[in-house]
Amino acid sequence: MTTNNGNEKRQGFYLNMGPQHPSTHGVLRVLLEMDGEYVLEAEPVLGYGHRIQEKMGESRPWKGFMPNTSRLDYVGALICTHGYIGLIERMTGIEAPLRAEYIRVITSELNRISSHLLWLGAFLLDLGAFTPIMYTFDDREQILDILEDVTGSRLTYCYFRVGGVNRDIDATFIAKTRAFIERLRSRFRIYHDLVTTNIIFIKRVQDIVHLTPDMAMRYGITGPLLRSTGVGYDIRKSEPYSVYADFDFEVPVGTSGDCLEVYLVRLEEMEQSLRIIEQALDRLPDGPHLAKTPKKLPLPQGDASFSVEAARGEFTYYLVSDGSEVPYRLKIRSPCFSNLSILPELCRDMLLSDLVMVLGTLDLVIPEIDR
Amino acid sequence: MKEYFTQLYIGAKSLLVGLGVTFRALLHPAVTVHYPREKLTISPNFHGHTLLVKDSETGTHRCIVCMQCDLNCPSNCITVVGEKREGSKGKTLTAYHLDFTKCSLCGICVEVCPTQALDFSDEYELAGFSREEFHYNLLKRLEEG
Numbered sequence: 001m002t003t004n005n006g007n008e009k010r011q012g013f014y015l016n017m018g019p020q021h022p023s024t025h026g027v028l029r030v031l032l033e034m035d036g037e038y039v040l041e042a043e044p045v046l047g048y049g050h051r052i053q054e055k056m057g058e059s060r061p062w063k064g065f066m067p068n069t070s071r072l073d074y075v076g077a078l079i080c081t082h083g084y085i086g087l088i089e090r091m092t093g094i095e096a097p098l099r100a101e102y103i104r105v106i107t108s109e110l111n112r113i114s115s116h117l118l119w120l121g122a123f124l125l126d127l128g129a130f131t132p133i134m135y136t137f138d139d140r141e142q143i144l145d146i147l148e149d150v151t152g153s154r155l156t157y158c159y160f161r162v163g164g165v166n167r168d169i170d171a172t173f174i175a176k177t178r179a180f181i182e183r184l185r186s187r188f189r190i191y192h193d194l195v196t197t198n199i200i201f202i203k204r205v206q207d208i209v210h211l212t213p214d215m216a217m218r219y220g221i222t223g224p225l226l227r228s229t230g231v232g233y234d235i236r237k238s239e240p241y242s243v244y245a246d247f248d249f250e251v252p253v254g255t256s257g258d259c260l261e262v263y264l265v266r267l268e269e270m271e272q273s274l275r276i277i278e279q280a281l282d283r284l285p286d287g288p289h290l291a292k293t294p295k296k297l298p299l300p301q302g303d304a305s306f307s308v309e310a311a312r313g314e315f316t317y318y319l320v321s322d323g324s325e326v327p328y329r330l331k332i333r334s335p336c337f338s339n340l341s342i343l344p345e346l347c348r349d350m351l352l353s354d355l356v357m358v359l360g361t362l363d364l365v366i367p368e369i370d371r
Numbered sequence: 372m373k374e375y376f377t378q379l380y381i382g383a384k385s386l387l388v389g390l391g392v393t394f395r396a397l398l399h400p401a402v403t404v405h406y407p408r409e410k411l412t413i414s415p416n417f418h419g420h421t422l423l424v425k426d427s428e429t430g431t432h433r434c435i436v437c438m439q440c441d442l443n444c445p446s447n448c449i450t451v452v453g454e455k456r457e458g459s460k461g462k463t464l465t466a467y468h469l470d471f472t473k474c475s476l477c478g479i480c481v482e483v484c485p486t487q488a489l490d491f492s493d494e495y496e497l498a499g500f501s502r503e504e505f506h507y508n509l510l511k512r513l514e515e516g
Contacts, residue, residue, distance in 0.1 A: 064445030067477035131393060138402050145414075152418030152491065158477040166478065167416070194392045199382035295483075 012040060015352075019048045023126045023356045026366025030343070030359075032352070039355050042347045044340055046370055053371040057330035062088055062299060063162075065330070070156040072334065073368040075118055076311040077157045078104075078111040078147075085160040086241055087306035087317045091299050092162070099287045100164035101243045106177065106280045107147060107159065108242075109273040113184070114143040115311035116270050119363045123263075124195060126360040127204055132195055139187055146176050162297070164290030174281055181274050188271065196267075202260065205361075208354050209346050211257030219345075220338040223313025224265045225362065229257035235309035246283075247276045259361045266363075298325045312336055312363050334368045418476050419492035423467060423513045432513055433488035436462035440480035440489065448473035449480060467509040472502055 018029040027048035033041040053072060057065040069084040070077035082104060089096065096104070117140040121133030144154045150173050151159040151166070159166050195201055211221075213229045226233055234251040236244040252268035254261030299321035307316040313335025320329040339362050347355050404411055423432040436453030448470040453462035481489045499505060 060445055063443070063479065066479075067445060067475040071475075135396075141402075149414045149416055152416050152478070153476065156475070158475070166482075190392050194389045197385045198389050199385045 017355075019045075023359060024366070025122060025359075025364055027370070028340075028364065028366045030355075032355075034352070037352050039347055039350050039352055042344050042355060044343055049367050049370040051367075051371065054330055054332055057332075058327055061325040062327055063297075063325075065327075066161075067156070067158045070158055071367065072332065072371055073310055073312070073315070073336075073365050074156055075365050076111050076115040077155065078151075078159060079108050079308055079310045080315060081157065081160045082108055082242070083306055083308040083310075083315050083317050085162055086308065087304060087319055088162050088299070090306055091302070091304045091319065091321065092297055094163050094291065094293055094297075096164045097288050097291055098243070098285045099168075100289050100291070102280050102284050103165050103169055103289060104160060104242055105244065105247075106169070106277050106284075107150070107157075107165075109277050109280075110143050110147060110177070111157075112311045113270050113273050114140045114147075116266050117143075119266065119311075120191070120195075120263075123360040123363070124201070126356050127201065129195075129198075129201070132191070135187065135190060135194070139184060142180050142183065146173065146180060149173060149176070161290060161293075163293040164288070166290075168289040174284070177277060177281060181278055184270070184274060188267070191267065196264075204357060205259045205263065208259055209257075209350070209358060211342070211346065213257070215342070215345070216257070219342045221313070221342060222335050222338065223310070223363075224262055224269060225339055226313070227251065228254035228262040228265045230255050235307050235314055239307065241306070241308060243280075244276075247279050249273075249276050249279075259357065262361050296325070298323060299327065310335060312365065312368075313339060332371055334371065336362075336364050336366075337369045340364055340369060413493045413495060415493070417491070417493050417495070418478060419494040420471050420474065420476075420497075420507065421469060421480060421489050421509065422492045423509045424488055424490045425513060432464065432510065433486040434464045434467065435486055435488075436464050437485060439483045439485065443479050443483045445477065445479065446473040446475055464510055466511075469507045469509055471497075471505040471507055 012033060012035045015032040015034050016029060017032055018024040019027040024030065029045040029048065031043040031045055032039050033043075051071075053068055056068055066081065066084065069081045073080045088094075117136040121136035121140075124132040147157065148154050150169055151157045211225065211229050213226075213231050216226045216229050216231065222233065230253050232251045232253045235241065237251050249272045252265045252272065254265050299319070301321055301323040303318065303320040305316055305318040307314055309315075314333070315335060316333035318329075318331040318333070319327050322328040343359070343362070347358055350358070423434060425431065426433050434451070436451055438451055441449045441451045450466075450468040450470075451464070452466040452468070453464050456463045476491075478491070481491065497505075
C-alpha cells in the first residue's frame with residue numbers, strides 16, 4: 001500500500017487489532033491502515049460474538065426472552081432488563097407497584113455505578129496504570145455483593161418481572177447500601193488523588209481528540225460521550241421512565257468533548273447516582289413488590305417502544321406484536337453500536353497508543369454491539 | 372522558563388500524591404481472599420442450579436408432575452418424567468432431568484411451580500470434564516441426599 005503524501009510516497013501496512021486484543025474489551029476487530037506508528041484509517045469489523053438475540057426474542061414467548069436481556073449489556077444488565085420489562089408493561093398496560101419501581105431505580109443505579117467503576121478500572125488499565133483497577137474492583141465487589149443478596153446473581157441478573165421485582169429488599173439491603181454510599185463517597189477522594197490530578201494521565205488523555213456536538217449527533221451518539229460535548233441529553237431527564245421524575249439529580253455535562261471530560265462526566269455521574277439511591281432509600285414506600293399478573297399474557301396487537309438510559313447511552317427496545325405471546329418483531333437499539341461507529345472519523349491520523357485510549361473512552365461492551 | 376519549572380513541580384507533586392494513596396493502602400488489611408484456601412460465605416439467596424426441595428413432613432419432594440416448569444422454561448432444559456401408579460392420585464415423579472449446560476438461571480421454573488417444589492442450590496463450584504456431568508437428575512440427587 002502506498003499513500004500520496006505530497007510528492008513523496010510512503011510505505012504503509014495493515015494491522016489487525018483484535019479480535020483477541022485485551023484493550024478491545026471483547027471480540028472486536030479493528031483493521032488499521034498504518035503508516036509507522038500513525039493510524040491512517042481505522043475500520044471496526046464486527047460479528048465475532050453474534051448470537052441472534054433479536055431472532056431469539058421473536059421465536060419464543062416474550063417471557064422467555066427475559067434472561068437474554070441481561071446478556072446483551074452484561075456490565076449494566078439490570079438497566080437492560082428494565083427496558084424490556086418497561087416495554088412489556090407499556091404494551092400490556094400492567095403497572096408495577098410504587099415500591100417495585102423504587103427498588104428498580106435503586107438496583108439500576110447501583111448497577112450503573114458498578115458499570116462505571118469497571119470502565120474506570122479497565123480504561124486506566126488500557127493506559128498502562130495497573131493500580132486503579134484494584135481499587136475500583138474492590139468497590140465494585142461491594143455492589144456485586146449487595147446485588148447478589150437480593151437478585152441471586154452477580155452479573156447476569158434476571159431480577160425484574162412484569163409487574164414488579166422478583167424479591168423484596170429488606171433492612172439488611174438498605175443498611176448495606178447506605179454503608180456503601182458512605183464508602184464510595186470517601187473513595188472518590190482516592191480516585192481524585194490517584195487519577196484525576198495525575199500528570200501522566202492528563203498528558204495522555206487531554207487534547208487528543210475533540211468530539212463536537214454536531215459530530216456526535218450525526219452518528220447518534222448517546223450517554224456520557226454525548227454529554228461530554230455539552231449536550232445535556234439523558235433519558236432519565238428528557239423522557240423520564242419509571243419514577244426518575246421524582247428524584248432531584250443533575251445531568252453532568254462537559255464542554256469540549258475531550259477524553260478527559262468524558263472521564264469527569266462519568267465520575268460525576270456516579271456521584272449523581274449515589275444521590276438518586278439515597279433519595280430512593282429515604283422515600284421507599286411500603287407495599288407489595290410484585291403486582292398480580294395473569295399467567296398467560298398475550299401482547300396486544302400493535303407496536304411500542306421503550307427507551308432507558310443505560311450506562312453507555314440510550315437503550316431502546318421496539319416491539320411489533322401480532323396479538324400472540326410471541327413477538328412478531330423485536331428490534332434492539334444499543335448505544336455502543338453508534339458510539340463505535342464514530343471511531344473511523346475520530347481516529348484518523350492518530351497515534352496507535354492514542355487509539356487505544358480513545359477505544360477505552362468509548363466504553364464499549366462488544367456483546368451489546370454483536371447481539 | 373518559570374512556567375517549565377512550575378509544571379515540573381505540579382507534575383512531580385501529583386505523582387507523589389498518587390504514591391501516597393498506594394502507600395496508605397499498604398497499611399490497610401488485605402482485601403483479596405485466597406480462594407480456594409479461603410472461602411467467602413455465600414449469600415443464602417444465591418441462585419445456583421435448581422433443586423427439588425425436601426418436604427420436612429413427608430420426607431420427600433413436593434412435585435406433582437404438572438409439567439409447568441418443563442413448559443415454561445425458555446431454554447428447554449427441563450424434562451419431567453412421571454408415571455401413573457396404582458393407589459396414588461395423579462402422576463408420580465420418576466425422573467427430573469435438568470440440562471444445566473443450557474440453563475440461564477432465570478428462575479421462571481421456581482416461580483411457576485404451584486407446590487413450591489423447586490428451589491435454588493448454593494452450589495457455585497461447578498467444573499467438569501464432559502458435557503454429561505452437567506445433565507443432572509434432580510430426583511436422584513434428592514434421594515442420594
